[in-house]
Amino acid sequence: MDILKLLSRSTKQKIKASSGKDGGTSALPSAGTTTNPQLYHDTIPASRGKKRKHGEVQVADETPAQVEEEIDFFVSKLTNSIPKKKGLKNDAARVTTKISRDISKQTLLDEDDCRQILRSHRLKLTLLSANKKEKKPKKSKKASKKLEAKKDGSKPLYPQPLQTFGELESTYGIAGRMGDNLAQQGYKIPTEVQMGSLPLLLRPETALGASADFGQVADVNLLAVAPTGSGKTLAFLIPIVNAIVQRRRISEDKKIHELEAIVVAPTKELASQIVNEAKKLSIGTGVKVFGMRKGMRITARVDEEEGEDDGSSANEGGEEKEQQVVKQKGAEAPLARGDILVTTPGLLLNAISTPSPDEHTPLPNVKTLVLDEADVLLDPLFRDQTLGIWNSCTNPELRVTLWSATMGSNIESLALETLHSRKARLEIDTESTIIRLIVGLKDSAIPNITHRLTYAATEPGKLIALRQLLHPTAKTADSTESLRPPFLVFTQTIPRAIALHSELRYDIPAEAGGSSRIEVLHSDLSDSERSHVMSRFRNGETWVLITTDILSRGVDFRGINGVVNYDVPNSGASYIHRVGRTGRAGRDGGVAVTFYTKEDIPYVKNIANIIAASEKQAGKEPGEASVQKWLLDALPKPSKEQKKKLKMHGVEARRGGLEKVGEGKGKAQISTKSGYERKLENNRKGAILGSKRRKFAAEGEEKPELRAEDSEWDGIDE
Numbered sequence: 001m002d003i004l005k006l007l008s009r010s011t012k013q014k015i016k017a018s019s020g021k022d023g024g025t026s027a028l029p030s031a032g033t034t035t036n037p038q039l040y041h042d043t044i045p046a047s048r049g050k051k052r053k054h055g056e057v058q059v060a061d062e063t064p065a066q067v068e069e070e071i072d073f074f075v076s077k078l079t080n081s082i083p084k085k086k087g088l089k090n091d092a093a094r095v096t097t098k099i100s101r102d103i104s105k106q107t108l109l110d111e112d113d114c115r116q117i118l119r120s121h122r123l124k125l126t127l128l129s130a131n132k133k134e135k136k137p138k139k140s141k142k143a144s145k146k147l148e149a150k151k152d153g154s155k156p157l158y159p160q161p162l163q164t165f166g167e168l169e170s171t172y173g174i175a176g177r178m179g180d181n182l183a184q185q186g187y188k189i190p191t192e193v194q195m196g197s198l199p200l201l202l203r204p205e206t207a208l209g210a211s212a213d214f215g216q217v218a219d220v221n222l223l224a225v226a227p228t229g230s231g232k233t234l235a236f237l238i239p240i241v242n243a244i245v246q247r248r249r250i251s252e253d254k255k256i257h258e259l260e261a262i263v264v265a266p267t268k269e270l271a272s273q274i275v276n277e278a279k280k281l282s283i284g285t286g287v288k289v290f291g292m293r294k295g296m297r298i299t300a301r302v303d304e305e306e307g308e309d310d311g312s313s314a315n316e317g318g319e320e321k322e323q324q325v326v327k328q329k330g331a332e333a334p335l336a337r338g339d340i341l342v343t344t345p346g347l348l349l350n351a352i353s354t355p356s357p358d359e360h361t362p363l364p365n366v367k368t369l370v371l372d373e374a375d376v377l378l379d380p381l382f383r384d385q386t387l388g389i390w391n392s393c394t395n396p397e398l399r400v401t402l403w404s405a406t407m408g409s410n411i412e413s414l415a416l417e418t419l420h421s422r423k424a425r426l427e428i429d430t431e432s433t434i435i436r437l438i439v440g441l442k443d444s445a446i447p448n449i450t451h452r453l454t455y456a457a458t459e460p461g462k463l464i465a466l467r468q469l470l471h472p473t474a475k476t477a478d479s480t481e482s483l484r485p486p487f488l489v490f491t492q493t494i495p496r497a498i499a500l501h502s503e504l505r506y507d508i509p510a511e512a513g514g515s516s517r518i519e520v521l522h523s524d525l526s527d528s529e530r531s532h533v534m535s536r537f538r539n540g541e542t543w544v545l546i547t548t549d550i551l552s553r554g555v556d557f558r559g560i561n562g563v564v565n566y567d568v569p570n571s572g573a574s575y576i577h578r579v580g581r582t583g584r585a586g587r588d589g590g591v592a593v594t595f596y597t598k599e600d601i602p603y604v605k606n607i608a609n610i611i612a613a614s615e616k617q618a619g620k621e622p623g624e625a626s627v628q629k630w631l632l633d634a635l636p637k638p639s640k641e642q643k644k645k646l647k648m649h650g651v652e653a654r655r656g657g658l659e660k661v662g663e664g665k666g667k668a669q670i671s672t673k674s675g676y677e678r679k680l681e682n683n684r685k686g687a688i689l690g691s692k693r694r695k696f697a698a699e700g701e702e703k704p705e706l707r708a709e710d711s712e713w714d715g716i717d718e
């Protein structure tokens with residue numbers, strides 16, 4: 001079925017590739033081709049990149065040609081689902097693994113080669129130290145910069161880059177079964193963030209080799225800033241799963257599961273995606289992964305025989321092997337079992353809360369804490385919840401890794417401070433360091449998508465423009481105005497998403513599936529509705545998904561052709577994450593359309609700058625730029641105050657619902673509260689209920705029931 005044909009009501013359409021190398025429909029992310037997943041592979045001078053032994057260096061560009069992978073958004077992908085039986089079924093995958101293993105049986109690179117390869121992939125690694133900066137005498141800007149680099153202890157690092165997945169086994173000692181699982185899923189070439197982080201997290205002493213002149217290689221903490229869709233999930237999961245597999249290998253009782261790693265993510269959708277990825281990686285390893293659920297008890301240690309928990313559902317009943325129950329929440333509360341817990345911060349914090357508001361029950365066995373979308377998790381609104389979890393991890397060997405495509409420098413210093421103060425509190429006498437890994441240009445949108453910044457003048461103008469994207473007409477036969485499904489549409493608020501959905505639900509002709517092809521997802525829906533909408537969109541039953549910023553971060557839909565910012569995002573970071581839902585894993589052909597009206601003019605310069613930087617990275621000539629220089633110059637620069645207001649409340653004029661076309665002045669003002677205010681209100685309600693509950697608990701009375709919406713933080717929304 002040709003969706004576009006049906007959507008355009010049989011209007012003939014010529015699909016023009018936006019940026020694909022091979023032209024035609026194949027350049028669309030959902031149309032089938034995937035290129036090298038790496039975004040940056042500048043050439044290395046011929047004299048560089050040689051191994052000291054075994055001749056030629058196996059730089060990523062020279063790895064065996066990547067097999068073009070057919071992606072059909074409308075057919076659920078086999079390798080994306082968890083195979084029911086253990087073991088490799090695919091001979092080709094076995095052969096690939098074997099080849100990669102053989103390739104990588106080589107010695108390590110010297111520092112100079114490492115530097116060249118890291119540079120060619122635009123990887124920058126720096127060791128940051130929590131040592132307080134000393135006051136500097138005033139000097140020229142240049143001189144004082146140099147001085148700071150010395151005094152704050154930061155130092156460039158050139159660790160071994162991971163060049164093939166085969167090296168994971170041969171050089172970094174990951175379990176063979178994990179290697180097989182990676183091959184089975186078709187991973188061949190590591191992305192940049194995987195190249196830079198995996199050696200460090202798996203075997204820092206090997207990765208840093210002679211360059212490791214700092215003492216604390218054992219507890220490498222990492223802050224990674226890498227583009228959207230660049231494979232950060234795998235980069236943080238491989239080391240966690242591997243560490244658990246290795247520890248379990250030498251453990252006397254293999255049936256005991258300790259909670260060893262926690263992954264915190266801002267939304268339920270992202271958390272459940274991570275659970276799924278972790279399970280795929282752990283097949284056949286004995287590692288148990290589970291997602292946090294409301295009311296779950298956390299135990300530090302559980303015997304496998306006490307009941308099976310495949311992690312997909314909470315396990316009822318069961319007794320703890322050891323009396324290390326973190327929180328007793330009633331006999332019928334499900335017991336969380338496993339080695340890796342994936343959670344939103346509110347859910348876990350609730351599970352470990354104690355009668356004292358400043359204290360949480362410790363999680364002594366947790367050795368790795370991962371903050372995915374760390375900049376959101378450490379944003380003032382959610383900071384207390386995240387730091388509450390961080391500080392509850394009392395293991396002296398705790399390693400913390402922070403990941404995002406955007407990271408303010410305040411997050412860096414907050415992370416360093418937290419490491420430092422935690423160590424001081426636990427009287428750990430080692431230096432607090434973080435290795436910062438930056439891939440490409442920090443805080444920028446991916447270079448492999450096409451951006452369109454479209455002036456729609458008014459709200460009705462936006463609706464007309466969106467309909468135009470849905471119903472390409474003969475006049476726009478070059479398809480520059482059309483957008484091929486599947487695509488995502490972002491609005492500023494929940495009411496606007498709902499209103500937009502009801503505006504458009506009959507825009508898809510019945511013969512193309514009708515209103516069932518357009519859906520809406522937001523945090524006011526129940527958990528089951530949310531996961532139902534997600535799976536329908538993932539397997540291609542829904543073509544257009546209208547949503548809020550709840551889906552702007554981390555969520556990975558493999559074959560999305562486009563993103564429409566129906567409402568201008570609240571910040572530059574939000575733009576980067578929203579548009580990063582397309583063009584994943586280096587795929588070409590994604591389109592990001594942003595509508596703006598006269599109300600948005602004070603705020604769009606930021607977005608225009610991000611687009612310009614992204615296009616510059618992509619090597620576009622000034623003539624090809626989608627934002628002309630005159631527009632960049634003409635747009636007003638928002639003040640700090642304006643930016644702050646926008647981030648907190650969104651565009652003022654849009655804080656209600658969607659203005660109904662043709663209704664004149666009678667606007668459909670559905671709500672006057674911004675998402676931020678609603679969250680604050682919810683958090684406040686939650687805090688009041690929480691303190692009431694603690695009071696009751698302290699007095700031995702029955703606690704008041706915590707309602708779902710109070711007990712759980714839904715993450716960023718609106």
Ligand SMILES: Nc1ncnc2c1ncn2[C@@H]1O[C@H](COP(=O)(O)OP(=O)(O)OP(=O)(O)O)[C@@H](O)[C@H]1O
Nearest residue numbers: 037189190191228229230231232233405554556585
């Ligand atoms: N080495 C690889 N080769 C090919 N595909 C990969 C590789 N690593 C990851 N991927 C795929 O890339 C996609 C994006 O990965 P992932 O969701 O981890 O990105 P991310 O960096 O976390 O993005 P975001 O910043 O949006 O959260 C996934 O579909 C994943 O399977």
